[in-house]
Amino acid sequence: MSPFHRHAIHRRKSSILIQPQGQPELPAPAAAAAAAMTLDLNLTNIQGDILIGMKKNKEKFFFFSINDRKIFKQRLKSGAKFITTTTQLVDVNKQPAAMVNVAFSQTGLQAMGFYHFLNDFHFSGGQFREAAELGDPGTDQWVGTFRGKKVHGVFLLASDSTTVIDAEWAAVNQLFGSSITELYTLSAEARPGDQAGHEHFGFLDGISQPAINGFTANPAPGQSIVAPGRVLLGRDGDERMLGRPSWAKDGSFLVFRQLKQLVPEFNKFLRDNPLLLPGLTPEQGSELLGARMVGRWKSGAPVDLAPVFDDPTLAQDPMRNNNFDFSYPGEDLASNQTRCPFSAHIRKTAPRADFRSGNPEHHIVRAGIPYDPEVSTGEAAANATQQDRGLAFVAYQSDIDEGFHTLQQRWANTVEFVHNKTDPTPGFDPIVGANNGQSRFVSGLDPSDPDRDFNLVVDFVQSRGGEYFFSPSISAITDVLTADI
Known part of the structure; x- marks a missing residue:
């Protein structure tokens, strides 16, 4: 036995x-x-x-x-x-x-x-x-x-x-x-x-x-x-x-x-770079920047459906919170970033209507889970990570090249993706995009100036292997x- x-x-x-x-x-x-x-x-x-x-x-x-x-x-x-x-x-x-x-x-x-x-x-x-x-x-x-x-x-x-x-x-x-x-x-x-x-x-x-x-x-x-x-x-x-x-x-x-996730550094970046849109407080501008970097608010509501303010009711409704594809009648899918930036994490890794046929061959089942403790008061006060924490990323697929490798290398790390654009160039995925330790640029985050580049000198997500x-x-x-x- x-x-x-x-x-x-x-x-x-x-x-x-x-x-x-x-x-x-x-x-x-x-x-x-x-x-x-x-x-x-x-x-x-x-x-x-x-x-x-x-x-x-x-x-x-x-x-x-x-x-x-x-x-x-x-x-x-x-x-x-x-x-x-x-x-x-x-x-x-x-x-x-x-x-x-x-x-x-x-x-x-x-x-x-x-x-x-x-x-x-x-x-x-x-x-x-x-x-x-x-x-x-x-x-x-x-x-x-x-x-x-x-x-x-x-x-x-x-x-x-x-x-x-x-x-x-x-x-x-x-x-x-x-x-x-x-x-x-x-x-x-x-x-x-x-x-x-x-x-x-x-x-x-x-x-x-x-x-x-x-x-x-x-x-x-x-x-x-x-x-x-x-x-x-x-x-x-x-x-x-x-x-x-x-x-x-x-x-x-x-x-x-x-x-590894540098949470205090990420939060400081948001506080230091609020999106200054009419009617928003600096705190709201910082929350909006984070939401546009990810493509969703912290609640889970997509910025494509809630472009300026969070909508927790929408976020909690699985019948609505994923029912979008970045396209709208009368808008140019390949140029309009008012709702969701081309560089947003969820758009880089799941382009939806940006691919005419969708992207069924590039899906993965994610089974990751956070590791290690919550941010301490000392780390938050110092705006500096003192203890390793992050995501134990686990993904399942039948083809690593069509799955994880495409999402990371060909999409998140490729500055012209999506739409092979160069005017403006979307830049790196601001969350998981990586440039071999060098700084990364991201555009489209500011809805009032989509050509504006943000220069990310810190990788907020860092591989531990x-x-x-x-x-x-x-x-x-x-x-x-x-x-x-």
Whole structure:
């Protein structure tokens, strides 16, 4: 019997997941099962984190290396039945005490004896070699564990209790024993109170999560509907399916990035540069600048629908808060930035009508969660970050190049995107855009002067590194990856 069996058999009264008002809801268990039947989508074979997204209460990431292939594979096979599935996670009555998922890097698969090409060159090469390509200023600021290819895998554990997570990890650790070495741990959790679902800058996150056809029973208005193969390998919509081994079906590529957020510095920038529009106080002008940088107000209301003042009622209504595409009758989509700048984070990473056919091939399921504490009074007073905090960025997709890599390199970091404009040039994404440590310019933020450039000399979001992983299906773990070879 697996030593973490005692934690897996558990009847819950409250969910591992959170449901912030304004975010699209997950389907009810019966609706998810019914929707999955239409495409023969086996939710009991898919690891739970992949389709759920940014709704965990508390989570820890345990990065490890494999020391003994034979023992590790034996223990993984015996413990595989306790890896949490999508079926379990959507139903609070079936949730274990803690969600347990696992994913492997390319070097991790090789350490298990598998040298198969999964038809994704980013995954094969690893994230370390792509630091400059992603705009990172260098790997000297990366967490040491992520430098090189020493990480073989990651266990993802989530619950509503840190004590439960720690007990579950102790059981997992006992199971694998000396066959693995824990290299690095990152603890994360939803922010407290009414900030649950908000990232550390204060903005409600996850509103524009795509709906997965065959999983999402009732997509909200404006919610993009994507084929399951955009997230899951081997499914309809996976354009690289023919170059992949059959056992990779129902797995997904997990992109992990530890993104440090300089919250006091970000807030100071807003205070120092209020948008001076008629009728606005300096404080309101600062709030508007932040909203136009992100493309949403902190409440989650989009500036496209609430261009000057926040609208919390709109923000809390999932039937309206994502139902826009930046286009309006009689307005030139390629020149008008009155409502939402071309450079705004949500427009850079989800262009909507800026692409005539939309951008279904570039969607990702984001499953990130904030890490480390709230800003202290001392940090706020000094306008300086003194303790590492930020976002444990997690994204799932079937093609890293069409997913995360396009969003970061070709969109957020490309100054002419969107519309390939040069008059004015939109500039970098002011939130996640990166220029290898150099200053960045952004235009369109001031609605009274869209040609005005803002020069950002500080990256408010800074990479601490990461890795590319593959989250296999349950059957791939039990029938292939743990087989004797």
